[in-house]
Amino acid sequence: MIAAYLLLIIPLFGIAFFAFAGHKADTGKVNVWLNAVSLLATLWLAINVLNGGTLLSADKAFLVDSFNVYLIVLTAFVGLTTSIFSAPYMAHEKELGKLNDARLKMYHSMYQGFMLAMYLVLTTNNIGVMWVAMEGATLATVLLVSLYRTPESIEAAWKYFILCGVGIAQALFGTILLYYAAVQIGDGGDNALLWSVLFEHADKLNPEILEIAFVFLLIGYGTKIGLVPLHNWLPDAHSEGPTPMSAVLSGLLLNDALYAVVRNKMLVDGATHTLIAGHLMMGFGLLSFLVAALFLHRQTDIKRLFSYSSIEHMGLMTFAFGIGGSMATFAALLHMTVHSLTKSAIFVTVGHAAQVAGTQNISKIRGLIKTQPRIGWGLLMGTVAIAGFPPFGVFTSEFLVLLATMHSYPWLAPLLLLGIGIAFAGLFRHIQPMVYGDKPEGQMPVKANLLPVMIHLALVLWLGLAIPGFLADWFSQATVLISGSAPL
Amino acid sequence: MTLSTMDFYTQAILSMAALIGLTSFLMLGQSRLLRMIFVFALQGFLLTLTTALVAYSMDNGHLYISAALTLVLKVMFIPWMLRREVIKMNMHRDVEVLTNKTAVMMGGASLMVFSYYVLHPIVHTTTTVMLNALAVSLSVVLLGMLLMISHRQAIAHVVGFMSIENGLFFAAIVATNGMPMVVELGIAFDVLVAAVLFGIFFLHIRTSIDSLDVDLLNRLHEVDK
Numbered sequence A: 001m002i003a004a005y006l007l008l009i010i011p012l013f014g015i016a017f018f019a020f021a022g023h024k025a026d027t028g029k030v031n032v033w034l035n036a037v038s039l040l041a042t043l044w045l046a047i048n049v050l051n052g053g054t055l056l057s058a059d060k061a062f063l064v065d066s067f068n069v070y071l072i073v074l075t076a077f078v079g080l081t082t083s084i085f086s087a088p089y090m091a092h093e094k095e096l097g098k099l100n101d102a103r104l105k106m107y108h109s110m111y112q113g114f115m116l117a118m119y120l121v122l123t124t125n126n127i128g129v130m131w132v133a134m135e136g137a138t139l140a141t142v143l144l145v146s147l148y149r150t151p152e153s154i155e156a157a158w159k160y161f162i163l164c165g166v167g168i169a170q171a172l173f174g175t176i177l178l179y180y181a182a183v184q185i186g187d188g189g190d191n192a193l194l195w196s197v198l199f200e201h202a203d204k205l206n207p208e209i210l211e212i213a214f215v216f217l218l219i220g221y222g223t224k225i226g227l228v229p230l231h232n233w234l235p236d237a238h239s240e241g242p243t244p245m246s247a248v249l250s251g252l253l254l255n256d257a258l259y260a261v262v263r264n265k266m267l268v269d270g271a272t273h274t275l276i277a278g279h280l281m282m283g284f285g286l287l288s289f290l291v292a293a294l295f296l297h298r299q300t301d302i303k304r305l306f307s308y309s310s311i312e313h314m315g316l317m318t319f320a321f322g323i324g325g326s327m328a329t330f331a332a333l334l335h336m337t338v339h340s341l342t343k344s345a346i347f348v349t350v351g352h353a354a355q356v357a358g359t360q361n362i363s364k365i366r367g368l369i370k371t372q373p374r375i376g377w378g379l380l381m382g383t384v385a386i387a388g389f390p391p392f393g394v395f396t397s398e399f400l401v402l403l404a405t406m407h408s409y410p411w412l413a414p415l416l417l418l419g420i421g422i423a424f425a426g427l428f429r430h431i432q433p434m435v436y437g438d439k440p441e442g443q444m445p446v447k448a449n450l451l452p453v454m455i456h457l458a459l460v461l462w463l464g465l466a467i468p469g470f471l472a473d474w475f476s477q478a479t480v481l482i483s484g485s486a487p488l
Numbered sequence B: 001m002t003l004s005t006m007d008f009y010t011q012a013i014l015s016m017a018a019l020i021g022l023t024s025f026l027m028l029g030q031s032r033l034l035r036m037i038f039v040f041a042l043q044g045f046l047l048t049l050t051t052a053l054v055a056y057s058m059d060n061g062h063l064y065i066s067a068a069l070t071l072v073l074k075v076m077f078i079p080w081m082l083r084r085e086v087i088k089m090n091m092h093r094d095v096e097v098l099t100n101k102t103a104v105m106m107g108g109a110s111l112m113v114f115s116y117y118v119l120h121p122i123v124h125t126t127t128t129v130m131l132n133a134l135a136v137s138l139s140v141v142l143l144g145m146l147l148m149i150s151h152r153q154a155i156a157h158v159v160g161f162m163s164i165e166n167g168l169f170f171a172a173i174v175a176t177n178g179m180p181m182v183v184e185l186g187i188a189f190d191v192l193v194a195a196v197l198f199g200i201f202f203l204h205i206r207t208s209i210d211s212l213d214v215d216l217l218n219r220l221h222e223v224d225k
Helices: A002-021 A027-052 A066-095 A101-123 A127-145 A151-184 A195-200 A207-225 A233-240 A243-272 A276-298 A302-323 A326-357 A373-386 A393-408 A410-435 A451-465 A469-483 B008-028 B033-058 B061-088 B101-125 B128-150 B154-176 B181-209
Strands: none
Touching (some): A002 A027, A002 A101, A066 A326, A066 A451, A101 A127, A127 A207, A151 A207, A151 B128, A151 B154, A195 A243, A207 A243, A207 A276, A207 A302, A207 B101, A233 A302, A243 A276, A276 A410, A302 A326, A302 A393, A302 A410, A326 A373, A326 A451, A373 A410, A393 A410, A393 A451, B008 B033, B008 B101, B008 B154, B033 B061, B061 B181, B154 B181
16 A cells, blocks of 8 residues: 555655756656656556556545556556656747746646646545546646637636536535435545445435436536537646646546546445436437547547547546446546557657647648658558557457447447447548648648657557457456346 | 424524525525625634534534544635735626526525425424435535636635535535544545645636626637637
8 A cells, every 4th residue: 555655645745846847957767757757656456456456545535446447557657768758849839939848847846746736536435525636637737728828818717717617616516415414324524535435335325316426427527528518628728728738637537536526426326226327328429429429530630539539538438337237337537548558659749740730730641741740650550450450459448438338238239330430531531631742831840759659559559459368357247246247 | 393392403594504505505696705705704603613513512522623623624725815906906896697586596496496406305304404404515516616606706616526525525424423423534634635726726717718707708619710
């Protein structure tokens, strides 16, 4: 359990360090080191879980089980690779005069603040603290969205702040209702919001209250997942903020919000014994999936394009968790992992591509392969992976979702296929002219470190070909925990 | 069951719920910002009283801390910050004309009815006072949203945002006698940070569009134009 505490102390130290010493040179490198140490801590934690099973701290404040352990490692990993990308990227932005030292200092401090919030969401056993940390993640990132201080970025940040703030307030109302139900079964006091305690007594909780609570929880955390029609903040925040922020928002924040919904759904399912929670998630998920796939076609900004792709994939995951069978749940867990890896890799490449072209406007980015082959190919490969081509991992998970849909709700399968097709066309009609073709005059290569991208895509490829045994075990155990039955 | 047959505590809580609901309506129909901020502070004060009352009757020590936090944050700090901003921007004489005030007020009333409708399924598992408290707090949340939709000034948005928080806090205090201490402290911390961030944002928005009218924040579009 020491590893879990360590995991929270490192970013806390990071916040303080950057706040006081953030003006020194090479803070980008310190950020990388801090994230590397965090990753080591998570690996230690993962080995503990691998050997000893579910970990519950003595005061029951922290819980690490097979559902969140891999998400914790994933969070630390994406946090690290994004910081590796961020160091030269932000230095370049500073050279361009978009940033000054004070803002860079705040950027690094808040980067660690965001990581702290993410680790806290994942490790805490208290669903009230989970809410607090989720709100904390909004607060940490809101000033990063407006980091460049352009009118557009301030508008985006304001929208993000207000929409997510109001949205997540609904989740607090849901949490209060949940607590109210817990107090009713005579379990008041400090333990009443502990997830492990509630999960044990889930069948005793009042189903009517929990049904109402889940509606609020889904709307609340759903705003952060970016479910349509609560998604308006997401493309703006992704396109106007600095690119490393887009990578961690898409790769981590959305995942963690979905994690919070699923944790709460497990309690609600235990109490109601109906499919109501699942049906709500399926409805919202499918709507987001289809709407975002259509919106892909009409984007002019490359970062907005991929943020709509994030909405699409989060919709698919929400849909899969909503179906709720063992195969669908397994697929959703896998999809969370591969989407997070692929999407952060894409945003890293997109960041470089935008620096090469000097703009985020799709119609002005041309001939990337001729200008800088590594970036062009990176973008193309990333898009191939995210569009769900075999042999990448996204294909495996999407295929499993499709199978599960055909099994449980066959009449929804055509809609799913249609959505995948539309999204595929939407991505490639924009990507193809960007990577192929002649380069515009004056387009110069930039200093780019594509190692994170390659590692991410290699991992996604590996997960598509063969899932390593320990990870498959965790997925299976988590599936049993969530859906109640073993996969395959 | 009539009001006069209930014990003093229940009567007091119900009156508080009614008053807090009323303050939400007062804010909704307000076209002057300073008065809106005053009513917001009043709502915070009522919330403080409610918390202290619950703390006293349940003999619950940590709720006194919550009451003190509410007093400092929602009655003093946030209204003071907003008031300073209004005076600095010289907006205290402006009257914001609400388009279709009647419809907004009617909408507010229907939201209140809607809150009762939503929470009605739990009526047989709980007491009348709990149902009322939960329904009023939900309607305060919804009225806060309506306030944000119907007003254009960023200040009014912050007031709406914070009054949503008030509604949630009321539910937590009355229905469950307060959340666990660690959660309450966390929420108070979040509110404080949010308030400070709003202050920073006012500065940014002002320097960016030279106004706090959020209708002017209209550069970003869902699709290309």
